Amino acid sequence: MKINRDSFLKLAGDDADKLLLAHFIDLCEQVFLDVLPKCGPFLNPREQELCATVFRQIEGITYRFDGGYRDAERKRGIILPDFYGTDPVDTKINAVLLQGKFPQEIGHRDFLGAVLATGIDRLRVGDIILVEGGAQVLLDRDLVFYLKQNLFKIGSYPVELDEIDLEQIVSSCEKVKEIKTTVSSLRLDAVAAAGFGMSRTAMAREIKAKRVKLNWKEIDSPSETVKEGAIISIRGRGRVEIAEVGGLTKKGRYHLSLRRFL
Numbered sequence: 001m002k003i004n005r006d007s008f009l010k011l012a013g014d015d016a017d018k019l020l021l022a023h024f025i026d027l028c029e030q031v032f033l034d035v036l037p038k039c040g041p042f043l044n045p046r047e048q049e050l051c052a053t054v055f056r057q058i059e060g061i062t063y064r065f066d067g068g069y070r071d072a073e074r075k076r077g078i079i080l081p082d083f084y085g086t087d088p089v090d091t092k093i094n095a096v097l098l099q100g101k102f103p104q105e106i107g108h109r110d111f112l113g114a115v116l117a118t119g120i121d122r123l124r125v126g127d128i129i130l131v132e133g134g135a136q137v138l139l140d141r142d143l144v145f146y147l148k149q150n151l152f153k154i155g156s157y158p159v160e161l162d163e164i165d166l167e168q169i170v171s172s173c174e175k176v177k178e179i180k181t182t183v184s185s186l187r188l189d190a191v192a193a194a195g196f197g198m199s200r201t202a203m204a205r206e207i208k209a210k211r212v213k214l215n216w217k218e219i220d221s222p223s224e225t226v227k228e229g230a231i232i233s234i235r236g237r238g239r240v241e242i243a244e245v246g247g248l249t250k251k252g253r254y255h256l257s258l259r260r261f262l
Helices: 006-010 015-034 045-055 109-118 141-150 188-196 200-208
Strands: 037-043 060-064 076-079 092-097 125-131 134-140 159-164 176-183 210-216 231-234 239-246 254-261
Touching: 006 015, 015 037, 015 045, 015 060, 015 076, 015 125, 037 045, 045 060, 060 092, 092 141, 109 125, 109 134, 134 141, 134 210, 141 159, 176 188, 188 210, 188 231, 188 239, 188 254
Parallel strands: none
Antiparallel strands: 037 076, 060 076, 092 134, 092 159, 125 134, 176 254, 210 231, 231 239, 239 254
16 A cells, blocks of 8 residues: 655654654555564654554554553554454563662663663663662563673663563552642743742753653743643653643632642
């Protein structure tokens, strides 16, 4: 089947999205040729939604997103011939356990940074789940041996790496802080500042430095409007969900209910 590539690429918001969609369109074409499932990279929720918009418009295929365990956030895009239905498919996802004598301040970004420092592409790594004494990492099966041969430390601390079954994956036990507040506007800098306990000026600097993401997409405009249900994340600081946008106060400020994931 001939896919109208140009029409789908117009849905891309930036060059990164365009490259991602082009890759999955290539996979769709391979599915038509081989009549076999194809596994794509791991995607964040926004990327999953973008790709699903394209997949739904291509006849002859079906698709799934799988992160290796039930509550996964980052999930691998999988393209299948439409006759597969609900038949099981090998997602080629494995998991490893990274353990060591780590201090309490070692966190998600330290484990991710160490994995990526070996030369592995972020798109081939799924969720990283902090557990007592280390972290569980979901990743492309083909990378397990490579990681064993190349990952020796997390920061300056030696690490032991063991492959584990997907059934051993535990959901991330994130702490959630409920925040009730008011803001002068629904601009990104105002809402993010309230959620992360920073001044609006400092938050604007973070946004302009491209360290803030809105719905997992990098944003550099402090004036970007946010909506109920949006997710704001900052590398190394966790994320904030806008649980509810309420009415206005007598002074014209917006009531907000936020959930900060620590």
